[in-house]
Structure formats: structure tokens, C-alpha cells
Amino acid sequence: MTRSLLPVAALLALGSPVMAQEETAAPSPNQIVEEAAREEWVAIAPEDLLVMTLAPAADGTEREVVIQLMLAPFSQGWVENIRTLARAGWYDGITVNRVQDNYVVQWGDPNYDNPEAEGAAKPLPEGLRTMSEGDYVDSARVVESDKDTIVLRHPKHDLVDSYADSASFSEGWPIGIEIAEKGKVLRRWPVHCYGMVGVGRGYSPDTGSGAELYTVIGHAPRHLDRNIALVGRVVEGMEHLSSLPRGSGALGFYTAEEADKRTPILSVRVASDLPEGDPASSSEAVGQQTRPAFEFLSTESEAFARYADARANRRDPFFIHPAGGADICNIPVPVRRGAD
């Protein structure tokens, strides 16, 4: 049983670079990423990075979480709402209110939609957009041919995903795919992998504003796909969220008795609003935040195709029996600190 991960353009092309790679001794997935060419990395725009500073841990450890915001057409207007909320300082002083094991960490106003609230809910700033269910249920409809992305294939069953007709990567994001007759891609949407960030909401028709956010800290809850808006992913500091104490209330919310476990969020800033600067420079004020820089391995690059193939067919010395396949969330898109 072997499977291949191939660019769509190479599905019918024997002797593609990926196939050739399989015939030689292959490096590990991490080695492939390390050896990727400089031009295969894509810089993330500072406008698309959020810097969330949590209160220091009990032992004094500083805790900073960086989130990459998702571009349209997958994210819709929630991402602009999040920038509006950040720029209004609305997130400053909110808390982590929910930590449910093998599911999500959620942060927002502890007095919002909380029957045990001690005070009034924090008023939202002006100018937030209202989205509709269609913005996440329909996601991106594709009329023309799909782009040259990676599709997970199975030699017997053709396309493998447990939740959609297929799964793939597009411009740095893991996506689910609905295929119409004749194999044509009809619709694409982002999927709930570990570390993805989404918008909390109540019962329909509420679609959430972006004031309540969560990230996945367990096995991919793919049943949430197309039911909640995804807006990005954590690209640094995930361990500061995933290792928080679990809440003992329903759905992992902290109860009123354990309100002291709610981690305060000191600030959330759009990176483009932070000054550029060299953190190593001694001329900067101590503790002043500077703009971070991140880049991701292009999911349309040849290196990513080889990386995904190596994740699905582990040939490192440790492995005895390569799986011959992988699910989309077990092929995390490589992201690293870039040049400032």
C-alpha cells in the first residue's frame, strides 16, 4: 500500500520531480524544509500578524502568542473586525475563559454571555461588520479550474479525506474541497487543524463578531469546518495556550470559583502598528514591542510537495513501516521567523 502526494498539475504526469525524489534516499520532512530555497518562502504581511501578550506565567516567564490572519476568500470580514478590535484596544484586559482538553482554548470578555458574570459586558467598538452563515458554509466557490495545489491521493480510492471530497493546501492554508461532476473543484474552505484560530459564536443566526476567539489544542475537530468562521492560526507561542490549566466547568469554561485561573491578555496588536526594530539593539527602550517577521513555506512550492510526501511516507531511520498516507492536519504548513 503506497500513496502519493502530488501537485494537481502532475497527477497524470509520470516522472514528475516528486516521483523522482521517491526513488532516491529521502531526507526527513524537517530536513526538506531546512533545505528549501530562499524563494520558496513567502513573507507574511505585518498587517496579517497579531501579537497577543499574555500576563507572565507564575514563574515569571513572558508569554507572547503570534497569530497569522487568513486572507480572503476563506476568512471573509471577520479578519477586518479583528484588526478593528485590536486597534480599538478592545482585547486589552480580556481573559482566557475556556480551556477544554483535546478541544479548544477560548479568550474574550469574561462577562460576555456568562450567567455568572460579575460585571457588565464590555461594549464593542463602532464599525464592526456583520457576517452571515453563508460566509463560512459556502466559503470560496471556484468556477474556473483549481490552482496548482497539493491533493492527497490514494491509489485505490482516488481522493482521501474523511470530511470532504478532498483536502488540499492553498496559499499556505489547509483546505477542504467539494468536487462537482467530472472532478471539477466546486467549493473550498479552510479546515480546523491544531493551532487554527476561529471566531466563537452562539446559536445561529449569530455568526460571531471576532471579539471571542479560540484556537484548537487537540485532535482536529473537523466537524466544526463550515460551521464556524476560521480566521487564522497560531504561528508562535502555541505552548502558552495549550499548556494552560483546563477549566472544570461545562465545555471547559473556568467556573466562578476558579476565576483566578483566567489568564489575562495584556494586549493584542496588529504587527504593522508596531515599530520596526532590532530586538538586539541596546538603544531600544526595555520592554518595548517591535514588529516581528514571519514567513511560511509556499504550499505551491516544490519543497512543500516533497515535504508533504515525506510526512506521508516517513523514510527516516526510526520508521519501519511508512504509512503511505497522511491526513491534511498531520502536514502542518512550516512557518518560521523571517528577516525583520
Add this chain to the structure above:
Amino acid sequence: MTRSLLPVAALLALGSPVMAQEETAAPSPNQIVEEAAREEWVAIAPEDLLVMTLAPAADGTEREVVIQLMLAPFSQGWVENIRTLARAGWYDGITVNRVQDNYVVQWGDPNYDNPEAEGAAKPLPEGLRTMSEGDYVDSARVVESDKDTIVLRHPKHDLVDSYADSASFSEGWPIGIEIAEKGKVLRRWPVHCYGMVGVGRGYSPDTGSGAELYTVIGHAPRHLDRNIALVGRVVEGMEHLSSLPRGSGALGFYTAEEADKRTPILSVRVASDLPEGDPASSSEAVGQQTRPAFEFLSTESEAFARYADARANRRDPFFIHPAGGADICNIPVPVRRGAD
């Protein structure tokens, strides 16, 4: 796009109980579990439960983790080794040495296979069995027909799993399946879902003794299936492991500088070696451990079939767009405290 989760015996039978259920207003997965009949639950033998007591947390919280050991043919001789190690008191005083975000927590002798070790490795007790790679690569060969288990099906692609020909549940465990010609089940093996417990090992031909154990704290690392021996799963206290601080060394090991982060394991006991008792009884010595009791929802039961179907097709009011499918690790087998 809709998919069905059906007992194998009902694959060709229209109008099965599961299909009928889909036509009526359906309860949530948790409600189905709560309403399961008493006889659909299977008691776990005390011989198959391990009670692992960690040192209390910094805030004084007591931390107990209960592990259900896996039965043959999936687990092979490692489970007996683990009982031998527990009964020799070998695990008492070891530590959690590795916490890698979105991957595993691993515990064992901090001086074993550690270039920074401060002391000699702890000698292993007599009587441990030596297993071979074949014990996890081949797992259970099935010559006759498969049992009546749940198989994840897809209307277009027949059987859906990203790592194997199919995935299913057998006697309470999630398993991968290799299918020979004519749809006959050829081979079955346990799979790496969240909370599953496995045996750490070095490079082949080392297969591990059972002295080094790990559990999955992130997205299912299914590429480890058939490459490492699985021996069980955490059934209570998972949050005490998943929320531990991540290690900053390679692979999430704690470095020598952060040795104080290693959580001590005070004791590991086979539940059948603990005295039976009513924890509410005041006649017992304070702090004395008593035998816990757990039971799991039979994966061959009708309630489990409906639960799995509801996990794959969420019809709760919150959901707008049921996925129509699920992967095996997003259908955790329900386990609960049973009558002592």
C-alpha cells in the same frame, strides 16, 4: 455529501437501526452515550487498569492518571512487561522527561539514554519479555471474516481513512485495517489517537521494554502506527499530562537547565493490586489508594453505532453544515467511572 457509519453486518442492509435513526430528530453524541443501556457498557478488568500518581501540582492539586491497558492481540507482551515493572515498583520515582507540543508526553528514567544524565540508569527488573518489530508491524492477522465492527464509509469512495485501507473499532479500541482482495480483512492494528499510550523505543531493532511510555497530546500522529507498540490509553486525568509545561530541548525533552520541570511520578499500581473500598467510607485511612472502576461503551453496541454516526453527522442545534464524515480519532470511545 452524506456518509454513513454502519456496522459491517449492515453494510448491505437498508433500513438498519442506524439508517432509521437518521430519519428522526437525533440527540447529540453525548446524549446518546448517556442514554445507552446498562448492558451496552463493558467493565474494564482491574488487571487492565494502571493508576499513576504524579506529585501534586504547585498549587497543591492532586494528580492521578488512570490508564487502560490494551488486550491481545493488539498489544502483545509489552502489557505484561508494564505489569511486571509496576509490581516491581520500578516506575516509582521516575519522572516526566519530555513534553512536545502537539505530539507526546513521555515518562521514564531521566538517566536512560540521556547524554546529560547525572546518574546511572535504573536497572530493569527480571522477567521482562523481548518483543520483535513484527509484533507491532504485523499486529493481528485476520484469517476468517471480520467481527461486527463499525467501519467508516464514504458514498463515493467506499472506505475512508487517510492511513489505511479502512479504520474501525474493535472491542473498545480504534484500529486500522488492511484489506486484501475481495474486501476481506487481512490485518488489523491499533492506531495513535489522542490519549493513546505507547512504548518508547530507540532505533530498530530496539522495540522498547515498556519502561519508557508516552501518550499523545495533540493531533493524532498516525504515522507512528505500526512503528511503535501501543499498549493502552489514558481514561482519566489526561489533563494532568496534556497541560504540563513544554520542554525546550530537542523533541520536547526538558534540558538539564530545566530539570526542575520534570514532574515526579510517585507510584504506578495495577488496579487489581489495590484494595477494594468505598472512597466515601470514613473508616479508611486518609490518603490510602483504593481500586478504581471504569467501563467503556461497547464498540459493538447499537448505542456506539448511533454515537459514531452522530459524531460524523452533527445535528445539534449549533451545527449548520454536518460534515457527513469523521476520522477514527474524532470518535473517541466513551469511557466512564463504573460501579466499584
